[in-house]
Amino acid sequence: MSAFAASMIFLSPGPIMEPANAAVPTPPAKPEVAAVAETKPAAKAAPAKAAAPAPVADPLAAEKKAVETAKAAVAAADKALTNAKKAHADANTLYNKANDNAALAEKKAVTSKKALIAANDKLADAKAKESSGNMGALKEVENLASKVGAAKDSLKKAEVEMKETKAIKADAAKKLGAADTVLANAEKADVTAKANSTKATEKLAKASKSLAEKQKKDAKKKAVADKKAKVEKKKADKAAKIAAEKKAAADKKAKAAADKKKAAADKKAKEIAAKKAADVAAKQKKLKELQAADKEAENKAKSLEGEIARQKKELEKLTSTK
Secondary structure (H helix, E strand, O other): OHHHHHHHHHHOOOOOOOOOOOOOOOOOOOOOOOOOOOOOOOOOOOOOOOOOOOOOOOOOOHHHHHHHHHHHHHHHHHHHHOOOOOOOHHHHHHHHHHHHHHHHHHHHHHHHHHHHHHHHHHHHHHHHHHHOOOOOHHHHHHHHHHHHHHHHHHHHHHHHHHHHHHHHHHHHHHHHHHHHHHHHHHHOOOOOOHHHHHHHHHHHHHHHHHHHHHHHHHHHHHHHHHEEEEEHHHHHHHHHHHHHHHHHHHHHHHHEEEEEEEEHHHHHHHHHHHHHHHHHHHHHHHHHHHHHHHHHHHHHHHHHHHHHHHHHHHHHHHHHHH
């Protein structure tokens, strides 16, 4: 047994040491400590762009439309009535003028007829005088005959004028009758339109009143519901706040415990690592000492072997000489 092996057996308190170039034992892994998740407020999401509110339908839209339509009908009826009154007034003026002209023409024709009769009577008297041999009556007959002819022409002209004025009067009367009908219809339509407008307005007023009453009731119900919801929300907020405070306290306590446990584990791991490192360093130092002693012993053994060999050779020589 070599001196190195013997010294190793003698000096080592435990198992044989590993060579100096052996890997240093890895310190035991630090005991893992379950990390306590810190409660962080959730990141606020970007506020979504609110969609444009849908237009609210007017509950009185139909009634309001009916009132607008009725008012438009009244305006149209008023305009039609105004136009009918004007047309009637114009037709009445034309008729009165035509009537006056016809009366005047008739009067003129009567006058012309009377003038013709008078002229004929005078001519007959003059002819009677002429037939009795009155020489002066001849000239008077000629003169009166001329007047009778002029009276006939005047009567004929007056009769033509009277006929024309009567025709104009008849046409004006016809137009006035039509204007009377149009005016009567316009007045009737105006009365109907105004009655419909009044009816539509009253219906809108009634519907508005009913809606106002309903809205008042709904508002009252909503106020009660809102008040109740506010109370419930306050309770819920308070409960949520208490729960959040309890959770925060529990999280804080758990984190403190985890931190304490981790610190203790870290300290213990460091102590174990330091002890292992010191042990390894001591053994490495001892190994170097033993390796140095073994080398010295080996050198001594070689020197002794050489001396023994030398002495054996000398002994051989001595033995062979004898």
